[in-house]
Amino acid sequence: MxxxxxxxxxxxxxxxxxxxxxxxxxxxxxxxxxxxxxxxxxxxxxxxxxxxxxxxxxxxxxxxxxxxxxxxxxxxxxxxxxxxxxxxxxxxxxxxxxxxxxxxxxxxxxxxxxxxxxxxxxxDATALHETASGIASLDALYSMSAIASLPGYIIPEVNSEEEIHIKDGRHPVVEKLTGNAFIPNDTLLDRDENQLIILTGPNMAGKSTYIRQTALLVIMAQTGGAVPAAEARIGMVDKIFTRIGAHDEISKGQSTFMVEMTEAAGILNNLSERSLVVLDEIGRGTSTYDGLSLAWAVAEFLQQRKVRTLFATHFHELTALAEEYPGVKNYNVSVKEWDDRIIFLHKIIPGGSDQSYGIYVAKLAGIPKEAVSRAGAILAKLELHGSLQETIRHGGKSTERQMAIFEKENKEARRYEEIGRALEETDIDSLTPLEALNKLQQLKRIAEKNGKSSPVTS
Ligand SMILES: Nc1ncnc2c1ncn2[C@@H]1O[C@H](COP(=O)(O)OP(=O)(O)OP(=O)(O)O)[C@@H](O)[C@H]1O
Ligand SMILES: [Mg+2]
Missing domain, CATH: 1.10.1420.10 (MutS, DNA mismatch repair protein; Chain A, domain 3)
Structure with a gap:
Protein backbone atom coordinates (compact mmCIF):
# COMPACT_ATOMS: atom_id res chain seq x y z
CA MET A 1 0.00 0.00 0.00
CA ASP A 124 -20.00 15.52 2.02
CA ALA A 125 -17.71 16.08 5.03
CA THR A 126 -20.45 16.67 7.57
CA ALA A 127 -22.39 13.58 6.64
CA LEU A 128 -19.22 11.51 6.54
CA HIS A 129 -18.17 12.71 10.01
CA GLU A 130 -21.57 11.86 11.40
CA THR A 131 -21.47 8.40 9.85
CA ALA A 132 -17.90 7.78 11.01
CA SER A 133 -18.73 8.83 14.53
CA GLY A 134 -21.84 6.62 14.48
CA ILE A 135 -19.83 3.65 13.25
CA ALA A 136 -17.13 4.35 15.87
CA SER A 137 -19.71 4.31 18.68
CA LEU A 138 -21.23 1.15 17.29
CA ASP A 139 -17.79 -0.43 17.03
CA ALA A 140 -16.91 0.52 20.61
CA LEU A 141 -20.23 -0.72 21.99
CA TYR A 142 -20.04 -3.92 19.98
CA SER A 143 -16.47 -4.55 21.15
CA MET A 144 -17.43 -3.91 24.75
CA SER A 145 -20.38 -6.28 24.54
CA ALA A 146 -18.27 -8.92 22.79
CA ILE A 147 -15.67 -8.68 25.56
CA ALA A 148 -18.32 -8.75 28.27
CA SER A 149 -19.55 -12.08 26.98
CA LEU A 150 -16.08 -13.66 27.17
CA PRO A 151 -15.55 -16.22 29.90
CA GLY A 152 -13.58 -14.79 32.82
CA TYR A 153 -14.88 -11.26 32.31
CA ILE A 154 -17.20 -9.65 34.85
CA ILE A 155 -19.05 -6.37 35.16
CA PRO A 156 -17.24 -4.42 37.87
CA GLU A 157 -18.77 -2.24 40.53
CA VAL A 158 -17.66 1.37 40.15
CA ASN A 159 -18.43 3.44 43.25
CA SER A 160 -17.53 6.67 44.97
CA GLU A 161 -15.53 4.95 47.74
CA GLU A 162 -11.77 5.13 47.80
CA GLU A 163 -10.94 1.45 47.64
CA ILE A 164 -9.77 -0.37 44.53
CA HIS A 165 -10.35 -4.04 45.11
CA ILE A 166 -9.64 -6.53 42.34
CA LYS A 167 -9.72 -10.27 42.86
CA ASP A 168 -7.87 -12.48 40.39
CA GLY A 169 -7.28 -9.65 37.94
CA ARG A 170 -5.57 -10.38 34.64
CA HIS A 171 -3.80 -8.27 32.04
CA PRO A 172 -6.15 -8.44 29.03
CA VAL A 173 -3.38 -8.19 26.43
CA VAL A 174 -0.61 -10.26 28.06
CA GLU A 175 -3.22 -12.89 28.85
CA LYS A 176 -4.04 -13.14 25.13
CA LEU A 177 -0.40 -13.95 24.43
CA THR A 178 0.19 -16.34 27.32
CA GLY A 179 -3.26 -17.98 27.19
CA ASN A 180 -4.00 -20.31 30.10
CA ALA A 181 -0.54 -19.74 31.53
CA PHE A 182 -1.48 -16.27 32.79
CA ILE A 183 -1.40 -16.05 36.58
CA PRO A 184 -4.19 -13.87 38.05
CA ASN A 185 -3.38 -11.48 40.91
CA ASP A 186 -5.32 -9.46 43.45
CA THR A 187 -5.08 -5.70 44.00
CA LEU A 188 -6.02 -3.82 47.14
CA LEU A 189 -5.47 -0.08 47.18
CA ASP A 190 -7.09 2.57 49.35
CA ARG A 191 -6.20 5.89 50.94
CA ASP A 192 -5.67 4.33 54.33
CA GLU A 193 -3.87 1.08 55.17
CA ASN A 194 -2.98 0.16 51.59
CA GLN A 195 -2.21 3.46 49.99
CA LEU A 196 1.29 3.05 48.60
CA ILE A 197 2.34 -0.35 47.32
CA ILE A 198 6.09 -0.83 46.94
CA LEU A 199 6.44 -3.71 44.51
CA THR A 200 9.84 -5.33 44.35
CA GLY A 201 10.97 -8.60 42.83
CA PRO A 202 13.20 -10.04 40.17
CA ASN A 203 13.53 -8.81 36.63
CA MET A 204 11.06 -10.61 34.38
CA ALA A 205 8.87 -11.49 37.35
CA GLY A 206 5.78 -9.55 36.28
CA LYS A 207 5.91 -6.23 38.15
CA SER A 208 5.25 -4.03 35.11
CA THR A 209 2.52 -6.35 33.92
CA TYR A 210 0.81 -6.22 37.30
CA ILE A 211 0.84 -2.47 37.82
CA ARG A 212 -0.30 -1.75 34.27
CA GLN A 213 -2.97 -4.40 34.57
CA THR A 214 -4.41 -2.56 37.56
CA ALA A 215 -4.43 0.76 35.68
CA LEU A 216 -6.01 -0.86 32.61
CA LEU A 217 -8.74 -2.54 34.62
CA VAL A 218 -9.61 0.78 36.26
CA ILE A 219 -9.89 2.44 32.84
CA MET A 220 -11.96 -0.43 31.44
CA ALA A 221 -14.25 -0.37 34.46
CA GLN A 222 -14.73 3.38 34.31
CA THR A 223 -15.60 3.30 30.61
CA GLY A 224 -18.47 1.04 31.63
CA GLY A 225 -16.94 -2.13 30.29
CA ALA A 226 -16.35 -5.59 31.66
CA VAL A 227 -12.97 -6.48 33.17
CA PRO A 228 -10.89 -9.68 33.24
CA ALA A 229 -11.16 -10.56 36.94
CA ALA A 230 -13.18 -12.66 39.37
CA GLU A 231 -14.39 -9.59 41.28
CA ALA A 232 -13.77 -5.88 41.00
CA ARG A 233 -14.86 -2.87 43.03
CA ILE A 234 -13.39 0.34 41.76
CA GLY A 235 -13.46 3.46 43.92
CA MET A 236 -13.58 6.09 41.22
CA VAL A 237 -10.36 7.58 39.95
CA ASP A 238 -10.15 11.08 38.42
CA LYS A 239 -6.79 10.73 36.66
CA ILE A 240 -4.32 7.94 36.12
CA PHE A 241 -0.68 8.97 36.09
CA THR A 242 2.00 6.64 34.77
CA ARG A 243 5.74 6.81 34.40
CA ILE A 244 7.14 3.92 32.48
CA GLY A 245 10.43 2.95 30.87
CA ALA A 246 13.29 5.08 29.60
CA HIS A 247 13.39 7.17 26.45
CA ASP A 248 14.81 10.49 25.41
CA GLU A 249 13.61 13.45 23.37
CA ILE A 250 16.94 14.64 22.04
CA SER A 251 15.33 16.66 19.27
CA LYS A 252 13.42 18.60 21.94
CA GLY A 253 16.47 19.19 24.10
CA GLN A 254 15.63 16.53 26.68
CA SER A 255 17.98 13.75 27.78
CA THR A 256 16.76 10.39 29.10
CA PHE A 257 16.90 11.41 32.73
CA MET A 258 15.42 14.82 31.98
CA VAL A 259 12.41 13.09 30.37
CA GLU A 260 12.08 10.80 33.37
CA MET A 261 12.15 13.70 35.82
CA THR A 262 9.84 15.87 33.69
CA GLU A 263 7.31 13.06 33.69
CA ALA A 264 7.70 12.57 37.44
CA ALA A 265 7.29 16.32 37.97
CA GLY A 266 4.14 16.26 35.83
CA ILE A 267 2.71 13.64 38.16
CA LEU A 268 3.66 15.21 41.47
CA ASN A 269 2.44 18.65 40.42
CA ASN A 270 -0.89 17.54 39.01
CA LEU A 271 -2.25 14.70 41.09
CA SER A 272 -5.32 14.93 43.26
CA GLU A 273 -6.65 12.88 46.16
CA ARG A 274 -8.68 10.82 43.71
CA SER A 275 -5.80 9.97 41.37
CA LEU A 276 -4.13 6.65 40.74
CA VAL A 277 -0.37 6.75 40.28
CA VAL A 278 1.50 3.92 38.56
CA LEU A 279 5.26 4.24 38.68
CA ASP A 280 7.42 1.73 36.86
CA GLU A 281 10.82 2.65 38.22
CA ILE A 282 11.94 6.12 39.21
CA GLY A 283 15.52 7.27 39.44
CA ARG A 284 17.11 4.63 37.23
CA GLY A 285 18.69 7.05 34.78
CA THR A 286 21.17 8.62 37.19
CA SER A 287 23.73 7.50 39.75
CA THR A 288 22.54 4.92 42.27
CA TYR A 289 22.63 7.31 45.24
CA ASP A 290 20.90 10.16 43.44
CA GLY A 291 18.32 7.81 41.95
CA LEU A 292 17.55 6.10 45.21
CA SER A 293 17.27 9.41 47.05
CA LEU A 294 14.83 10.70 44.45
CA ALA A 295 12.79 7.49 44.45
CA TRP A 296 12.63 7.61 48.24
CA ALA A 297 11.58 11.27 48.28
CA VAL A 298 8.95 10.74 45.55
CA ALA A 299 7.51 7.81 47.52
CA GLU A 300 7.37 9.92 50.69
CA PHE A 301 5.69 12.77 48.78
CA LEU A 302 2.99 10.38 47.52
CA GLN A 303 2.61 8.86 50.96
CA GLN A 304 2.07 12.26 52.55
CA ARG A 305 -0.62 13.13 50.02
CA LYS A 306 -2.30 9.77 50.49
CA VAL A 307 -2.59 9.14 46.77
CA ARG A 308 -3.26 5.56 45.70
CA THR A 309 0.04 4.45 44.22
CA LEU A 310 1.65 1.36 42.77
CA PHE A 311 5.42 1.74 42.70
CA ALA A 312 7.47 -0.97 41.02
CA THR A 313 11.16 -0.67 41.78
CA HIS A 314 14.48 -2.45 41.99
CA PHE A 315 15.58 -0.15 44.81
CA HIS A 316 14.97 -2.77 47.48
CA GLU A 317 15.90 -0.13 50.04
CA LEU A 318 12.45 1.43 49.52
CA THR A 319 10.84 -1.48 51.35
CA ALA A 320 12.04 0.19 54.58
CA LEU A 321 9.35 2.85 54.01
CA ALA A 322 6.72 0.37 55.18
CA GLU A 323 8.29 0.35 58.63
CA GLU A 324 8.19 4.12 58.86
CA TYR A 325 4.84 5.02 57.37
CA PRO A 326 1.38 3.60 57.86
CA GLY A 327 -0.30 2.92 54.55
CA VAL A 328 2.87 1.78 52.81
CA LYS A 329 2.73 -1.92 51.99
CA ASN A 330 5.41 -4.13 50.52
CA TYR A 331 4.65 -6.73 47.91
CA ASN A 332 6.93 -8.81 45.74
CA VAL A 333 6.58 -11.21 42.85
CA SER A 334 7.48 -14.72 43.86
CA VAL A 335 10.08 -16.87 42.16
CA LYS A 336 11.39 -20.31 42.94
CA GLU A 337 15.06 -21.24 42.78
CA TRP A 338 15.45 -24.75 41.50
CA ASP A 339 18.84 -26.32 40.74
CA ASP A 340 20.60 -23.36 39.21
CA ARG A 341 17.46 -22.10 37.55
CA ILE A 342 14.89 -19.55 38.54
CA ILE A 343 11.24 -20.23 37.94
CA PHE A 344 9.08 -17.12 37.61
CA LEU A 345 5.80 -17.77 39.38
CA HIS A 346 4.30 -14.35 38.52
CA LYS A 347 2.38 -14.38 41.81
CA ILE A 348 2.19 -11.18 43.83
CA ILE A 349 2.73 -11.92 47.51
CA PRO A 350 3.02 -9.72 50.62
CA GLY A 351 6.49 -8.68 51.74
CA GLY A 352 9.56 -7.10 50.23
CA SER A 353 12.24 -8.72 48.18
CA ASP A 354 15.96 -8.13 48.25
CA GLN A 355 16.89 -9.93 45.05
CA SER A 356 16.70 -8.82 41.44
CA TYR A 357 18.33 -11.80 39.71
CA GLY A 358 19.37 -9.26 37.11
CA ILE A 359 22.54 -11.18 36.26
CA TYR A 360 20.54 -14.37 35.77
CA VAL A 361 18.17 -12.53 33.38
CA ALA A 362 21.18 -11.06 31.55
CA LYS A 363 22.41 -14.62 31.05
CA LEU A 364 19.00 -15.68 29.71
CA ALA A 365 19.13 -12.73 27.32
CA GLY A 366 22.42 -13.93 25.85
CA ILE A 367 25.09 -11.73 27.47
CA PRO A 368 28.41 -13.56 26.87
CA LYS A 369 29.34 -16.03 29.62
CA GLU A 370 32.54 -14.20 30.40
CA ALA A 371 30.71 -10.94 31.15
CA VAL A 372 28.02 -12.74 33.16
CA SER A 373 30.48 -14.45 35.47
CA ARG A 374 32.50 -11.27 35.89
CA ALA A 375 29.27 -9.45 36.86
CA GLY A 376 28.62 -12.17 39.45
CA ALA A 377 32.05 -11.63 40.97
CA ILE A 378 31.65 -7.84 41.07
CA LEU A 379 28.22 -8.17 42.69
CA ALA A 380 29.62 -10.41 45.41
CA LYS A 381 32.29 -7.77 46.18
CA LEU A 382 29.79 -4.90 46.22
CA GLU A 383 27.48 -6.74 48.57
CA LEU A 384 30.28 -6.97 51.13
CA HIS A 385 30.12 -3.20 51.54
CA GLY A 386 26.80 -3.09 53.39
CA SER A 387 23.45 -1.77 52.31
CA LEU A 388 22.53 1.59 50.85
CA GLN A 389 19.44 1.55 53.01
CA GLU A 390 21.50 2.08 56.14
CA THR A 391 23.42 4.87 54.43
CA ILE A 392 20.21 6.71 53.61
CA ARG A 393 18.64 6.30 57.00
CA HIS A 394 21.76 7.30 58.91
CA GLY A 395 23.25 9.82 56.49
CA GLY A 396 26.08 9.40 54.05
CA LYS A 397 28.79 11.46 52.41
CA SER A 398 27.03 11.97 49.10
CA THR A 399 23.77 12.80 50.84
CA GLU A 400 25.49 15.30 53.16
CA ARG A 401 27.19 17.04 50.24
CA GLN A 402 23.95 17.38 48.29
CA MET A 403 22.09 18.55 51.39
CA ALA A 404 24.74 21.25 51.90
CA ILE A 405 24.08 22.52 48.37
CA PHE A 406 20.34 22.70 49.00
CA GLU A 407 20.93 24.47 52.32
CA LYS A 408 23.03 27.13 50.60
CA GLU A 409 20.42 27.58 47.87
CA ASN A 410 17.66 27.88 50.46
CA LYS A 411 19.51 30.61 52.37
CA GLU A 412 20.00 32.57 49.20
CA ALA A 413 16.34 32.24 48.27
CA ARG A 414 15.31 33.49 51.72
CA ARG A 415 17.57 36.56 51.36
CA TYR A 416 16.01 37.54 48.05
CA GLU A 417 12.55 37.08 49.50
CA GLU A 418 13.46 39.51 52.28
CA ILE A 419 14.70 42.09 49.75
CA GLY A 420 11.51 41.70 47.74
CA ARG A 421 9.36 42.26 50.82
CA ALA A 422 11.35 45.38 51.82
CA LEU A 423 10.88 46.83 48.33
CA GLU A 424 7.17 46.09 48.31
CA GLU A 425 6.76 47.90 51.63
CA THR A 426 8.61 51.00 50.38
CA ASP A 427 6.50 53.94 49.17
CA ILE A 428 8.86 55.67 46.75
CA ASP A 429 6.68 58.81 46.42
CA SER A 430 7.02 59.70 50.10
CA LEU A 431 10.81 59.08 50.36
CA THR A 432 13.30 61.96 50.74
CA PRO A 433 16.57 61.56 48.83
CA LEU A 434 18.37 60.80 52.10
CA GLU A 435 15.82 58.17 53.12
CA ALA A 436 16.18 56.61 49.67
CA LEU A 437 19.91 56.33 50.12
CA ASN A 438 19.46 54.76 53.54
CA LYS A 439 16.94 52.30 52.11
CA LEU A 440 19.40 51.33 49.40
CA GLN A 441 22.09 50.72 51.98
CA GLN A 442 19.68 48.56 54.02
CA LEU A 443 18.85 46.43 50.96
CA LYS A 444 22.54 46.01 50.17
CA ARG A 445 23.15 44.83 53.72
CA ILE A 446 20.46 42.14 53.39
CA ALA A 447 21.98 41.03 50.07
CA GLU A 448 25.39 40.71 51.66
CA LYS A 449 24.20 38.98 54.83
CA ASN A 450 25.84 35.53 55.07
CA GLY A 451 28.50 36.50 52.59
CA LYS A 452 28.39 37.44 48.90
CA SER A 453 25.57 36.08 46.78
CA SER A 454 27.72 34.12 44.36
CA PRO A 455 26.18 31.29 42.32
CA VAL A 456 26.25 27.86 43.94
CA THR A 457 28.94 25.85 42.28
CA SER A 458 30.41 23.65 45.00
N1 LIG B 1 0.77 -12.80 35.76
C1 LIG B 1 1.50 -13.32 34.75
N2 LIG B 1 1.22 -14.54 34.26
C2 LIG B 1 1.96 -15.06 33.26
N3 LIG B 1 2.99 -14.44 32.67
C3 LIG B 1 3.32 -13.22 33.11
C4 LIG B 1 2.60 -12.60 34.18
N4 LIG B 1 3.15 -11.40 34.42
C5 LIG B 1 4.18 -11.29 33.56
N5 LIG B 1 4.29 -12.38 32.77
C6 LIG B 1 5.30 -12.61 31.73
O1 LIG B 1 6.57 -12.20 32.21
C7 LIG B 1 7.14 -11.24 31.36
C8 LIG B 1 7.89 -10.21 32.15
O2 LIG B 1 6.99 -9.46 32.90
P1 LIG B 1 7.27 -7.95 33.33
O3 LIG B 1 7.80 -7.19 32.20
O4 LIG B 1 6.02 -7.47 33.96
O5 LIG B 1 8.43 -8.17 34.40
P2 LIG B 1 9.11 -7.10 35.38
O6 LIG B 1 8.97 -7.65 36.76
O7 LIG B 1 8.54 -5.76 35.15
O8 LIG B 1 10.62 -7.19 34.94
P3 LIG B 1 11.74 -6.01 34.89
O9 LIG B 1 12.13 -5.77 36.30
O10 LIG B 1 12.83 -6.64 34.11
O11 LIG B 1 11.12 -4.84 34.23
C9 LIG B 1 5.98 -10.67 30.56
O12 LIG B 1 6.40 -10.29 29.28
C10 LIG B 1 5.00 -11.80 30.49
O13 LIG B 1 5.26 -12.61 29.37
MG1 LIG C 1 9.35 -4.02 34.35
Missing part, protein backbone atom coordinates in the same frame (compact mmCIF):
# COMPACT_ATOMS: atom_id res chain seq x y z
CA UNK A 2 1.54 3.34 -0.98
CA UNK A 3 1.62 5.96 1.79
CA UNK A 4 1.48 9.00 -0.46
CA UNK A 5 0.09 10.00 -3.82
CA UNK A 6 3.58 10.64 -5.20
CA UNK A 7 4.54 6.98 -4.72
CA UNK A 8 1.95 6.05 -7.36
CA UNK A 9 -0.26 2.94 -7.50
CA UNK A 10 -2.84 4.59 -5.28
CA UNK A 11 -5.75 3.55 -7.48
CA UNK A 12 -6.83 -0.06 -7.53
CA UNK A 13 -6.72 -1.93 -10.87
CA UNK A 14 -10.13 -2.18 -12.49
CA UNK A 15 -11.24 1.37 -11.57
CA UNK A 16 -10.05 3.32 -14.61
CA UNK A 17 -9.62 1.69 -18.01
CA UNK A 18 -6.93 3.98 -19.43
CA UNK A 19 -4.92 3.77 -16.22
CA UNK A 20 -5.05 -0.01 -16.38
CA UNK A 21 -3.88 0.01 -20.01
CA UNK A 22 -0.99 2.33 -19.24
CA UNK A 23 0.12 0.25 -16.28
CA UNK A 24 -0.22 -2.88 -18.36
CA UNK A 25 1.90 -1.28 -21.05
CA UNK A 26 4.55 -0.34 -18.50
CA UNK A 27 4.62 -3.74 -16.92
CA UNK A 28 4.32 -5.76 -20.10
CA UNK A 29 6.32 -3.54 -22.48
CA UNK A 30 9.23 -5.96 -22.63
CA UNK A 31 6.89 -8.81 -23.45
CA UNK A 32 5.24 -6.79 -26.24
CA UNK A 33 8.67 -6.02 -27.71
CA UNK A 34 9.64 -9.68 -27.65
CA UNK A 35 6.50 -10.79 -29.39
CA UNK A 36 6.73 -7.92 -31.92
CA UNK A 37 10.31 -8.96 -32.68
CA UNK A 38 9.25 -12.60 -33.16
CA UNK A 39 6.35 -11.53 -35.38
CA UNK A 40 8.55 -9.31 -37.61
CA UNK A 41 11.21 -12.04 -37.87
CA UNK A 42 8.55 -14.48 -38.98
CA UNK A 43 6.90 -12.13 -41.49
CA UNK A 44 10.19 -11.04 -43.12
CA UNK A 45 11.98 -14.39 -42.80
CA UNK A 46 14.95 -12.55 -41.22
CA UNK A 47 15.67 -14.71 -38.18
CA UNK A 48 18.51 -12.49 -36.92
CA UNK A 49 16.28 -9.38 -36.80
CA UNK A 50 16.57 -7.64 -33.41
CA UNK A 51 14.83 -4.83 -31.62
CA UNK A 52 17.02 -2.48 -29.54
CA UNK A 53 16.94 0.96 -27.92
CA UNK A 54 19.25 3.94 -27.71
CA UNK A 55 18.77 7.41 -26.35
CA UNK A 56 19.19 9.17 -29.69
CA UNK A 57 16.96 7.10 -31.97
CA UNK A 58 14.72 5.39 -29.43
CA UNK A 59 13.48 1.90 -30.38
CA UNK A 60 14.73 0.42 -33.67
CA UNK A 61 14.78 -2.83 -35.64
CA UNK A 62 18.26 -3.92 -36.59
CA UNK A 63 18.82 -5.94 -39.81
CA UNK A 64 22.26 -7.25 -40.82
CA UNK A 65 23.66 -6.17 -44.19
CA UNK A 66 23.25 -9.69 -45.60
CA UNK A 67 19.47 -9.61 -44.96
CA UNK A 68 18.77 -6.09 -46.20
CA UNK A 69 17.19 -7.37 -49.40
CA UNK A 70 14.37 -8.92 -47.37
CA UNK A 71 13.32 -5.78 -45.50
CA UNK A 72 9.69 -4.88 -46.29
CA UNK A 73 8.72 -1.37 -47.47
CA UNK A 74 7.10 -0.33 -44.16
CA UNK A 75 10.57 -0.46 -42.50
CA UNK A 76 11.87 3.16 -42.47
CA UNK A 77 15.67 3.54 -42.41
CA UNK A 78 17.02 5.41 -39.39
CA UNK A 79 20.73 4.70 -39.02
CA UNK A 80 23.48 2.93 -40.96
CA UNK A 81 26.17 0.94 -39.20
CA UNK A 82 29.17 -0.94 -40.61
CA UNK A 83 27.40 -4.30 -40.73
CA UNK A 84 23.78 -3.44 -40.26
CA UNK A 85 20.98 -0.98 -40.85
CA UNK A 86 18.49 0.22 -38.24
CA UNK A 87 14.82 0.81 -39.07
CA UNK A 88 11.60 1.92 -37.40
CA UNK A 89 7.99 1.08 -38.15
CA UNK A 90 4.80 2.95 -37.42
CA UNK A 91 3.84 0.41 -34.78
CA UNK A 92 7.21 0.62 -33.04
CA UNK A 93 7.05 4.44 -32.99
CA UNK A 94 3.58 4.31 -31.53
CA UNK A 95 4.73 1.86 -28.85
CA UNK A 96 7.70 4.07 -28.01
CA UNK A 97 5.53 7.14 -27.73
CA UNK A 98 3.16 5.34 -25.40
CA UNK A 99 5.79 3.82 -23.13
CA UNK A 100 7.79 7.00 -22.78
CA UNK A 101 4.77 9.04 -21.81
CA UNK A 102 3.06 6.35 -19.76
CA UNK A 103 4.66 7.29 -16.41
CA UNK A 104 3.63 10.94 -16.66
CA UNK A 105 0.13 10.02 -17.80
CA UNK A 106 -0.28 7.49 -14.97
CA UNK A 107 0.72 10.12 -12.40
CA UNK A 108 -1.64 12.69 -13.95
CA UNK A 109 -4.62 10.29 -14.02
CA UNK A 110 -4.02 9.16 -10.44
CA UNK A 111 -3.77 12.76 -9.27
CA UNK A 112 -6.98 13.64 -11.07
CA UNK A 113 -8.88 10.72 -9.55
CA UNK A 114 -7.59 11.44 -6.03
CA UNK A 115 -8.33 15.16 -6.31
CA UNK A 116 -11.81 14.33 -7.53
CA UNK A 117 -12.36 12.00 -4.59
CA UNK A 118 -11.03 14.60 -2.15
CA UNK A 119 -13.42 17.27 -3.34
CA UNK A 120 -16.27 14.76 -3.21
CA UNK A 121 -15.30 13.88 0.39
CA UNK A 122 -15.06 17.57 1.31
CA UNK A 123 -18.47 18.24 -0.16
Missing amino acids: PLSLSEGKVIRPGYHRELDELRDLQENGRQWLQSYQAQQAKETGINSLKIGFNNVFGYYIEVTRANLKNTPPHFTRKQTLANAERFVTGELKEFEEKILTAQGKIAAIEREIVNGLCSQVLK
